[in-house]
Amino acid sequence: AKQAGRNGYSIYDTSMRRRAERALAIQRGLHAAIEDGSLSLHYQSKHDSATGAIVGAEALARWTHPELGEVPPMEFIAVAERSGQIGRIGEWVIREACRQIGAWRGQGMAPLRIAINLSPLQLNQSGFVDTAARIAAEAGVDPALILFEVTESIAMENAERTRLMLRDFRERGFEFAIDDFGTGYSSLAYLQKFQVRQLKIDRFFVQALDEGGPEARAIIAAIIDLAHTLAIEVVAEGVETQLQASVLRTLGCDQLQGYHFSRPLPPEEFERHCRTLMVL
Numbered sequence: 192a193k194q195a196g197r198n199g200y201s202i203y204d205t206s207m208r209r210r211a212e213r214a215l216a217i218q219r220g221l222h223a224a225i226e227d228g229s230l231s232l233h234y235q236s237k238h239d240s241a242t243g244a245i246v247g248a249e250a251l252a253r254w255t256h257p258e259l260g261e262v263p264p265m266e267f268i269a270v271a272e273r274s275g276q277i278g279r280i281g282e283w284v285i286r287e288a289c290r291q292i293g294a295w296r297g298q299g300m301a302p303l304r305i306a307i308n309l310s311p312l313q314l315n316q317s318g319f320v321d322t323a324a325r326i327a328a329e330a331g332v333d334p335a336l337i338l339f340e341v342t343e344s345i346a347m348e349n350a351e352r353t354r355l356m357l358r359d360f361r362e363r364g365f366e367f368a369i370d371d372f373g374t375g376y377s378s379l380a381y382l383q384k385f386q387v388r389q390l391k392i393d394r395f396f397v398q399a400l401d402e403g404g405p406e407a408r409a410i411i412a413a414i415i416d417l418a419h420t421l422a423i424e425v426v427a428e429g430v431e432t433q434l435q436a437s438v439l440r441t442l443g444c445d446q447l448q449g450y451h452f453s454r455p456l457p458p459e460e461f462e463r464h465c466r467t468l469m470v471l
C-alpha cells in the first residue's frame with residue numbers, strides 16, 4: 192500500500208469515509224425504523240418438492256431508509272450487529288412474524304411453519320431463548336410453528352455451545368434449520384447431536400446444477416443421503432429454473448425454495464400466492 196502514493200491514499204480515504212458515513216446513516220435510521228414502520232418482513236414460500244404445495248415460508252427483513260432507499264438486509268443486519276442494535280431488531284422480527292402468524296390464523300389460512308433467520312450475536316445472547324419463548328407465548332403462537340435458521344459456519348464456530356443452545360430451544364418447542372449448508376465444515380457427529388429439523392442446501396450448489404457437470408449433483412445427492420440418514424429434511428434454496436427443480440426432485444430433496452416458485456413477497460401478496468396455489 193506504501194507504493195499507492197498520495198492519490199491512492201486519498202481515494203482510499205474517500206471511499207472509506209463514504210462507507211463509514213453510510214454505516215452511520217444506517218445506524219441512525221435503524222434507531223427509528225422499528226417504531227416508524229419502515230422495517231417489514233417479506234415471505235418466501237417453501238414447497239413440497241413432490242406436490243408443489245406450500246409447506247412453509249421464510250421471513251426476510253426489508254427496510255427502506257428515508258434517504259438511502261432500500262437497504263439490503265445483509266447490510267443493515269451487519270450494521271446492527273456492530274452497533275448493538277441487533278437485539279432489538281431481532282426481537283422485532285420474531286414479534287412481527289408471530290403477529291403475522293396470528294393474523295393469518297384469524298383469516299382462516301392453514302398454519303404454515305415460518306422460518307426466521309438468526310444472526311450470530313443473537314444466538315450467543317444470554318436469555319435469548321427465554322425472550323423468544325416469551326414473545327411467542329404473548330402472541331399465542333405455538334413455538335412449533337417457528338423454525339430458526341442458523342448458518343452452518345456460525346453453528347460450527349462453537350459447535351458444543353450451539354448444541355446446548357439448540358437443546359434449550361427444542362425444550363421450548365422451537366424448530367431449527369442449518370442454513371447455507373455445504374459451505375462450512377460440519378462434523379457428522381455434531382450434525383446428529385444438533386437434532387435440527389432441516390438442512391438448507393446453499394444456493395451455490397443449486398446454481399451449479401446448470402453447469403451440467405456431475406460434481407454439484409453428486410454433492411447434493413450426498414447431502415440428501417446424509418440428512419435422510421439422520422432423519423433431517425432437506426430444503427434447496429435459490430431454485431430458479433425448472434431444470435434445477437426437477438433434478439432436485441429426482442435426488443429426493445424434500446422442499447424447494449426460490450424464484451422459480453416465488454420471490455419473497457409482502458404479506459398480502461404472499462396470501463394471494465397461497466390462494467392461487469390452493470385452487471390449482
Ligand code: C2E
Binds near residue numbers: 451
Ligand atoms: P439467507 O437466509 O440465505 O436468505 C436467502 C436469500 O436469497 C434472500 O436474500 C432471498 O431473497 C434470496 N433468494 C431467494 N430465492 C432466490 C433465488 O432463487 N435466487 C437468488 N439469487 N436469490 C434468492 P435477502 O432477502 O436479500 O437476504 C439476504 C440475507 O440477509 C439472508 O440470507 C439472511 O442471512 C439475512 N437476513 C434477511 N432477513 C433477516 C433477518 O430478519 N434477520 C437476520 N439475522 N438476517 C436476515
Ligand code: CA
Binds near residue numbers: 249308340370
Ligand atoms: Ca435463511
Ligand code: CA
Binds near residue numbers: 371391393428
Ligand atoms: Ca440461505
Ligand code: CA
Binds near residue numbers: 371
Ligand atoms: Ca446466505
